[in-house]
Amino acid sequence: MTEPTIQIRDLHKSFGDLHVLRGVDLDVQPGEVVAVLGRSGSGKSTMLRCVNLLETPTSGTITVGGTTAFAHRKPAKGRDLVALRRKVGMLFQALNVFPHLSVVENVALPMVRSLGTGHEEAVDTAIRLLGKVGLVEKALSMPGQLSGGQLQRVALARALAMNPLALLFDEPTSALDPESTMDVLNVMKDLSAEGMTMIIVTHEVKFALDVADTVLMIADGKVIERGTPAQISENPQEQLTRKFLAEHTKFEGSTA
Amino acid sequence: MSFLSVDWAGYVPVLVDGLIKSVQLTAIGFVGACLVGFVVAVLRMSQNRVVKGVGYLYTELFKNLPIITGIFIIYFGLTGVGLILDAFTAGWLALSLFYGAYLAEIFRGGLQGVSRGQTEAAQALGLTSVRVLVTVQLPQAVRLALPATATMLVDLLKGTALLVTIGGGELMTQATIITSETFQPLEVYIVIGLIYVAMSWPLARLAGYLESHLREGTAMSPTNRKLRRITRARLAQEAAR
Ligand SMILES: Nc1ncnc2c1ncn2[C@@H]1O[C@H](COP(=O)(O)OP(=O)(O)O)[C@@H](O)[C@H]1O
Ligand SMILES: [Mg+2]
Numbered sequence: 001m002t003e004p005t006i007q008i009r010d011l012h013k014s015f016g017d018l019h020v021l022r023g024v025d026l027d028v029q030p031g032e033v034v035a036v037l038g039r040s041g042s043g044k045s046t047m048l049r050c051v052n053l054l055e056t057p058t059s060g061t062i063t064v065g066g067t068t069a070f071a072h073r074k075p076a077k078g079r080d081l082v083a084l085r086r087k088v089g090m091l092f093q094a095l096n097v098f099p100h101l102s103v104v105e106n107v108a109l110p111m112v113r114s115l116g117t118g119h120e121e122a123v124d125t126a127i128r129l130l131g132k133v134g135l136v137e138k139a140l141s142m143p144g145q146l147s148g149g150q151l152q153r154v155a156l157a158r159a160l161a162m163n164p165l166a167l168l169f170d171e172p173t174s175a176l177d178p179e180s181t182m183d184v185l186n187v188m189k190d191l192s193a194e195g196m197t198m199i200i201v202t203h204e205v206k207f208a209l210d211v212a213d214t215v216l217m218i219a220d221g222k223v224i225e226r227g228t229p230a231q232i233s234e235n236p237q238e239q240l241t242r243k244f245l246a247e248h249t250k251f252e253g254s255t256a
Numbered sequence: 257m258s259f260l261s262v263d264w265a266g267y268v269p270v271l272v273d274g275l276i277k278s279v280q281l282t283a284i285g286f287v288g289a290c291l292v293g294f295v296v297a298v299l300r301m302s303q304n305r306v307v308k309g310v311g312y313l314y315t316e317l318f319k320n321l322p323i324i325t326g327i328f329i330i331y332f333g334l335t336g337v338g339l340i341l342d343a344f345t346a347g348w349l350a351l352s353l354f355y356g357a358y359l360a361e362i363f364r365g366g367l368q369g370v371s372r373g374q375t376e377a378a379q380a381l382g383l384t385s386v387r388v389l390v391t392v393q394l395p396q397a398v399r400l401a402l403p404a405t406a407t408m409l410v411d412l413l414k415g416t417a418l419l420v421t422i423g424g425g426e427l428m429t430q431a432t433i434i435t436s437e438t439f440q441p442l443e444v445y446i447v448i449g450l451i452y453v454a455m456s457w458p459l460a461r462l463a464g465y466l467e468s469h470l471r472e473g474t475a476m477s478p479t480n481r482k483l484r485r486i487t488r489a490r491l492a493q494e495a496a497r
Contacts, residue, residue, distance in 0.1 A: 054376055086382030096377035100395045102473060104487045105480055110381045112479065113391055119479070123486040139487050142473035155377070162381060 003066055005030050005166050005197045006051060006088075011060035013046050013221075020046050021057070022221040028166065031195040035208035035229075037244060038218035044201040047218070048168045051199070052088045053081060064088055065165045086114060089159030093171040095151040097143045097158070103130065104139040107158045114162065122161075129157040133187050149180020153187055166197040173204060185211075205248040209233050217241045262438045264447070267430075274430035275451065281344070281416045281426055285351030286409055292356025297363035311360070318357030324418055326350050331422045347419040347426075355412050359405060366401030367393060399470050406463030410456045417452070427451060 006028040013021040020043045028034050038044050049055040051062060053075050062069040069076050069084050076084050098106050107126035111117040117125070130136045133153035143151060152172055159167060169188070173181040185207050192198060192211050202208050208215060209229040217225040217238065225238045236242045264271075299311030318326070331346035341349070370393045378392040379385075417428040431448040435441045475481045 052380055054380065082382050082384055084382075085380055088380075090377075090380040092373060092377065094371075094373040096373045098374065098377070098392055098396075100399060100470075100473070100476075101480065102475075102484060105475075105483050108483050108487075109391060109480070110378075110383060112483075113387050114382045114384075119482055120486055123483055123490060127487065127490055136491070139491060140484060144473075158381070 002030060004028055004063075005032075005065060006199070007061075007063045008047075008051070009061045011047065011050060011062065012058045013043075013050060013055060014058050020221050021050070024060075024218075024221070024223055026199075026216070026223070028197060028199060030197055032197055032214065033192045033212045034199045034214045034216060035212035036199060036201045036216045036218060037203075037205065037208060037241075037248075038216075039244065042218045043221040044218055045170050046221075048090070048170050048199060048201060051168060052085050052090055054090075082114075086162050087165045088168055089162055089164040089166075090168040091152065091155055091159060091170065091172040093174045095148055095155065095175060097146075097151045097154050099143045101143075102139070103135065103141050103143065103146070103154050106143070106154055107161050110158060111161050125161055126157070129160050130154075132160070132190075133157045134183070147180060148176045149183045152176065152180070152184050156184070156187060160191075166199070167191070169198065169200040169202065171201055171203065173202065203248060205245060217244065260443065262434065262440050262443055262447075267434055270430050270434065271427070271451070274425065274427040277344070277424065277429075278413070278416050278426040278455070281348050281351065281419065281424065282409075282413045285348040285355065285416070286412055288348060288352025289355035289359050289408070289412065292352055293359025293363050296356060296360035297367065300360065300364055301367065315357045315360050318354050319361075321354075323350065323354050323415065324421060326354055327418060327422060343419065343422045343424045346422060347416070347424045351412055351415060355408055355415070358408055362401050362404045362408065363397065365404075366397035366399075369400040370396045395476060398476075399467075402463065402467050402470065406460065406467075409463070410460050413456050413459065414452060 004027040008026040011024040036044050050057045056075050057070050061071045104126050108122035111122040173184050215232040219240050225241050296311050302308045327350045330350050378388040416426050420428040435444045
C-alpha cells in the first residue's frame with residue numbers, strides 16, 4: 001500500500017482547560033477526498049489547522065508526505081515548518097485574498113517569494129490557474145472589485161500555485177451566497193476529478209456525499225463515525241450522525 | 257502695495273534661508289521620527305515583557321511631556337552634562353524623539369489592524385515570517401497608517417516653529433528678527449503664517465492623493481509592477497490570437 005499523504009495519529013489539542021481534540025486518527029491516501037462533517041464547535045477547524053501547524057497540537061503525531069510535522073510534542077520549526085506549509089494549501093471561510101494586491105499578484109507573488117519562481121513563469125502559472133477557476137479576465141482587477149465567490153476562487157488558484165500535495169478546506173463556502181457557492185464547489189469537484197488530495201470541512205452535505213471518497217463525522221473532538229458516502233448516507237450508525245444529516249438536508253429538496 | 261508696510265523684497269534672502277531650514281528640519285525630523293516610531297512599535301509588540309515595557313515607557317513619557325520642555329532639556333539641559341548641541345541638531349533630534357512616540361502608536365495600530373486571517377493565509381502559503389511581514393503585513397499596515405502619518409508630518413512641519421525658542425533659524429525665528437527690525441508684528445506674522453499654510457496644505461493634499469492611489473491598488477514595489485506588466489503582455493498576446 002502507498003504511504004498516506006496525510007497521517008494523523010491520536011491527535012489531542014487543548015486550549016487551556018478546554019480539551020478540543022480528543023484523539024483523532026485519520027489517513028488520507030493520495031488522491032483521496034475526505035469530507036468532514038460535524039456541529040459547529042466540534043473541533044473540525046482545529047483539526048485542519050493542526051495539519052499545517054496554524055495551531056500547535058498538544059500531543060499525537062502528524063506526518064505530511066512522509067515528513068513529520070508534529071511528533072513527541074514538538075512541531076516542525078523554521079525551514080521544516082515552511083516546507084510543510086508549502087505542501088498543504090488551505091482555504092478558509094473568511095475570504096483571505098490579499099486586498100492590496102491585484103488578482104494575478106495574489107497568485108504569482110507567493111510563488112516568487114516562497115518558491116523563488118521566476119516572474120515570467122509565475123505569471124504564466126497564475127494565468128493558467130486563473131483560467132482553471134474561470135477568472136482570467138479578472139487577472140488585473142483588485143480584490144475589492146470581486147464578489148465573494150470570485151475571491152474564494154482566487155484563493156484557490158493561489159493555493160494551487162504552490163503545487164501542494166494536498167488541500168485543506170475549512171468551510172470555504174459558508175460565507176457565500178448560493179450561486180457563488182456553486183461556482184466554488186464546481187471547481188472543487190473538478191479538482192477531485194483530477195486526483196487532488198483534499199480534506200473538506202463543509203456543511204454542504206449533498207456536495208460532501210457527492211464528491212468524497214470518505215466521510216468523517218466529528219463530535220466533541222472525536223471521530224464518531226467514518227465510512228463511504230453510501231454507508232454514511234444510507235446507514236449511519238450513530239444517532240448524532242443521523243440527526244446531523246437530517247438537519248442539514250431538511251430543506252435541500254425544496255430549494256433545488 | 258500700499259497695505260504692505262514691510263520691505264519684503266529686502267527680506268527675501270532671510271526668508272529663503274528660514275524656509276530651507278524649516279524644510280530641512282521637517283525632512284530630517286520626520287525621517288528620524290519614522291525610524292524611532294518603527295523601532296518603538298516593534299518593541300511594543302514584542303512578546304518579551306521587559307522589551308514591551310521599554311516601548312511602553314518611551315511612548316508614555318514623550319506623549320505626556322510638553323514638546324517645548326523636551327526641546328529645552330536637549331538644547332539647554334544637556335549642556336549641563338557636557339553635551340553641547342547646536343540649535344538645528346537639538347531641533348530635529350527633539351522633533352524625532354517626540355514625533356517618533358506618536359508615530360509608534362500609529363504604526364502599531366496599522367500593524368495590529370492587519371487581520372489575523374490575512375497573516376494566517378500568508379503563513380499557510382509557506383511564506384517565512386519575514387516574508388509574511390514584508391509581503392502582507394507591512395503593505396497593509398502602511399495603507400492603514402498612512403492618513404494619520406500624513407497628519408503627523410504636517411503637524412511636525414508646524415511644530416518646527418517651536419524651535420523659535422532656541423533660535424532654530426527656521427521661518428519663525430526669521431519672523432521674530434524681521435519683526436524686531438520693522439515693528440510690524442501683525443503684517444510679519446500673517447505673512448509668515450501664510451507661508452506655513454502654503455507649505456502644509458499641499459503636503460496634506462499630497463498625502464490624500466497618495467492614499468487614494470493606494471486604495472485603488474497602485475502597485476508599490478517594482479516586483480508587483482513587473483508582474484502586472486507581464487500579465488498585461490500575456491493577456492494581450494492571448495487576445496490577439
Ligand atoms: N484559539 C482558540 N482559543 C480558545 N478556544 C478555541 C480556539 N480555537 C477554537 N477554540 C474552541 O475550540 C472548540 C472547537 O473549535 P473549532 O475547531 O473551531 O470547531 P468547528 O470548526 O468544528 O466549529 C470551540 O469550543 C472553540 O471555541
Ligand atoms: Mg470551524
